[in-house]
Amino acid sequence: MSGRWVLGVDIGGTNLVVASVPLAPGHPAAVRSRDTIPARGPDAAVRDIGAMAEEVIDATIAEFGGAREDFVGVGIGCPGPLDLTTGVVISTPNLGWDGYPIRARISEVVGLPATLDNDGNCATYGEWWRGAGQGASSIAGVTVGTGIGGGLVVDGQVLRGVSGSAGEIGHMTIDFSGRRCACGNVGCLEAYTSGPNIAARAREGLAGRIDSILASLVDGQLDRITARTVYDGVVRGDAYAADVMKETAKILGVGVANIVNVFNPEVVVIVGGVTRAGEYLFGPLREEVGRRAFPSAVSACSIVPGALPETAGVIGAAGIFVAEHERIG
Amino acid sequence: MSGRWVLGVDIGGTNLVVASVPLAPGHPAAVRSRDTIPARGPDAAVRDIGAMAEEVIDATIAEFGGAREDFVGVGIGCPGPLDLTTGVVISTPNLGWDGYPIRARISEVVGLPATLDNDGNCATYGEWWRGAGQGASSIAGVTVGTGIGGGLVVDGQVLRGVSGSAGEIGHMTIDFSGRRCACGNVGCLEAYTSGPNIAARAREGLAGRIDSILASLVDGQLDRITARTVYDGVVRGDAYAADVMKETAKILGVGVANIVNVFNPEVVVIVGGVTRAGEYLFGPLREEVGRRAFPSAVSACSIVPGALPETAGVIGAAGIFVAEHERIG
Numbered sequence: 298m299s300g301r302w303v304l305g306v307d308i309g310g311t312n313l314v315v316a317s318v319p320l321a322p323g324h325p326a327a328v329r330s331r332d333t334i335p336a337r338g339p340d341a342a343v344r345d346i347g348a349m350a351e352e353v354i355d356a357t358i359a360e361f362g363g364a365r366e367d368f369v370g371v372g373i374g375c376p377g378p379l380d381l382t383t384g385v386v387i388s389t390p391n392l393g394w395d396g397y398p399i400r401a402r403i404s405e406v407v408g409l410p411a412t413l414d415n416d417g418n419c420a421t422y423g424e425w426w427r428g429a430g431q432g433a434s435s436i437a438g439v440t441v442g443t444g445i446g447g448g449l450v451v452d453g454q455v456l457r458g459v460s461g462s463a464g465e466i467g468h469m470t471i472d473f474s475g476r477r478c479a480c481g482n483v484g485c486l487e488a489y490t491s492g493p494n495i496a497a498r499a500r501e502g503l504a505g506r507i508d509s510i511l512a513s514l515v516d517g518q519l520d521r522i523t524a525r526t527v528y529d530g531v532v533r534g535d536a537y538a539a540d541v542m543k544e545t546a547k548i549l550g551v552g553v554a555n556i557v558n559v560f561n562p563e564v565v566v567i568v569g570g571v572t573r574a575g576e577y578l579f580g581p582l583r584e585e586v587g588r589r590a591f592p593s594a595v596s597a598c599s600i601v602p603g604a605l606p607e608t609a610g611v612i613g614a615a616g617i618f619v620a621e622h623e624r625i626g
Numbered sequence: 627m628s629g630r631w632v633l634g635v636d637i638g639g640t641n642l643v644v645a646s647v648p649l650a651p652g653h654p655a656a657v658r659s660r661d662t663i664p665a666r667g668p669d670a671a672v673r674d675i676g677a678m679a680e681e682v683i684d685a686t687i688a689e690f691g692g693a694r695e696d697f698v699g700v701g702i703g704c705p706g707p708l709d710l711t712t713g714v715v716i717s718t719p720n721l722g723w724d725g726y727p728i729r730a731r732i733s734e735v736v737g738l739p740a741t742l743d744n745d746g747n748c749a750t751y752g753e754w755w756r757g758a759g760q761g762a763s764s765i766a767g768v769t770v771g772t773g774i775g776g777g778l779v780v781d782g783q784v785l786r787g788v789s790g791s792a793g794e795i796g797h798m799t800i801d802f803s804g805r806r807c808a809c810g811n812v813g814c815l816e817a818y819t820s821g822p823n824i825a826a827r828a829r830e831g832l833a834g835r836i837d838s839i840l841a842s843l844v845d846g847q848l849d850r851i852t853a854r855t856v857y858d859g860v861v862r863g864d865a866y867a868a869d870v871m872k873e874t875a876k877i878l879g880v881g882v883a884n885i886v887n888v889f890n891p892e893v894v895v896i897v898g899g900v901t902r903a904g905e906y907l908f909g910p911l912r913e914e915v916g917r918r919a920f921p922s923a924v925s926a927c928s929i930v931p932g933a934l935p936e937t938a939g940v941i942g943a944a945g946i947f948v949a950e951h952e953r954i955g
Contacts, residue, residue: 472800
């Protein structure tokens with residue numbers, strides 16, 4: 298049962314993910330992941346992606362048959378802002394790469410035509426194409442990871458804006474005199490709810506909280522606390538961890554309420570490891586949205602976890618390649 | 627030189643405006659305005675609109691010739707959220723009208739087919755159709771008045787969302803533990819920057835400020851301070867009024883930065899009397915946007931005052947009637 302494939306590449310602050318995405322409906326094959334290690338610079342990451350692509354193509358052919366010619370292109374997702382016309386990374390607070398022609402370099406190393414889009418657009422498009430928002434007239438994605446990203450898909454089209462940087466939901470100000478963000482501003486949604494900031498807030502409040510098990514979960518080395526540690530604390534019944542999670546959920550809810558008021562989407566999909574917290578996250582999040590957004594817009598909107606854990610980005614990047622190629626001809 | 631016309635109706639928290647808008651490019655004719663007095667209820671407002679419509683039609687025919695048959699319909703703009711399918715006002719914090727079939731009632735009293743859209747959508751569409759954003763691929767409007775509204779037009783289409791309430795920019799949270807808003811939440815953009823809230827902030831800070839002339843501008847009756855009083859103080863060189871205006875501009879800038887980050891529009895148009903403050907407003911506003919939004923999105927975006935003072939709403943409401951009728955056939 299061979300068919301045609303698109304390679305999906307998802308460049309994150311923490312992981313590089315490469316997979317084969319079938320053109321026909323179906324799951325991705327040969328999903329491979331490596332550490333990004335952004336400080337190595339983009340050339341090293343591109344070399345890794347090239348090697349991973351070879352491995353993914355070989356593994357896919359080994360499992361499903363077919364040949365290299367069945368791979369028609371590469372869809373790339375990368376943190377932005379990006380110049381979508383030239384395929385260049387303009388500035389990426391969470392990677393530190395500036396002015397790098399990522400699309401051309403990956404196309405070259407893989408030997409296939411490539412498209413590039415914002416990682417948040419890709420994850421959102423993936424969830425609309427084959428995930429939790431299938432068939433929705435409008436979907437807003439909020440990706441929670443090293444940073445907070447997002448995307449907007451209306452009538453099947455990614456809303457990119459005039460210079461391709463729409464969907465930067467993480468840098469929406471929700472507290473104008475609030476926490477310092479990695480982007481240099483204060484009070485961005487990301488400054489509270491990204492993985493590293495969830496961890497930072499947990500560490501900050503931990504001083505003197507001898508009733509919490511969080512410190513013991515990292516053998517007293519507080520700098521090893523991650524968002525995952527907080528989640529582990531929550532499921533073990535730690536009240537302090539539950540407070541941190543609830544605060545995170547409420548603040549994410551403020552951001553989602555803004556999106557609901559401004560966009561009135563049919564679906565808001567939350568993508569990322571944080572969704573493993575389930576009702577610990579979605580309960581207070583939905584409550585906050587209900588408190589802050591217009592009732593008619595709230596009742597018209599489903600707020601759901603992504604249905605494609607780990608692969609929304611690669612699936613969406615590949616889906617955007619497909620859409621671009623349909624458009625081109 | 628007669629031609630065909632659409633009546634534009636703009637229902638605001640303070641004024642009702644009715645005018646004749648030509649189908650062919652050109653300025654509106656016979657612009658008439660009255661106090662809304664929302665507490666009278668919607669039936670009284672509709673009666674006024676009916677009388678104003680007769681007057682507008684007569685005045686237009688008297689000036690330009692033609693006949694009643696040259697008036698093809700009514701475009702209505704009204705604060706929302708609205709049910710655009712049924713033409714019903716669902717809930718309007720600034721009017722207090724709930725569940726009122728405004729489109730049918732106005733169509734009836736005027737005797738012409740009618741369309742209804744959110745006042746913010748209308749003002750934004752007006753500025754895109756015949757104002758400051760003509761021809762822009764994407765425009766976001768921010769209307770500053772009794773409330774803060776807004777709208778989004780992408781590729782000539784109003785972005786309405788799944789239940790018609792997109793564009794509620796005024797109820798975006800920008801300070802999650804901040805000022806109480808008329809909508810019941812805290813920290814909405816509107817809670818700082820609407821006309822009544824500019825006035826309220828000015829009053830609140832005035833206690834003990836014997837160096838300010840604001841109190842003398844209202845003969846010591848502080849409850850008579852309006853946003854206009856603040857503006858009058860600014861142009862007379864009052865340092866306190868200038869501070870209030872600067873704070874207003876910065877907070878509006880936070881809201882505009884959010885729109886720029888999320889939407890990446892080609893044009894952001896600020897509509898309302900507050901734009902009379904000129905550089906007192908736009909200087910600190912643009913500075914704040916530059917501080918908070920992604921540089922590539924900022925440099926791709928013009929932030930400008932509306933070009934259709936008092937009439938963006940009626941022009942846009944009429945324009946939406948025209949667009950709807952082109953679509954219908």
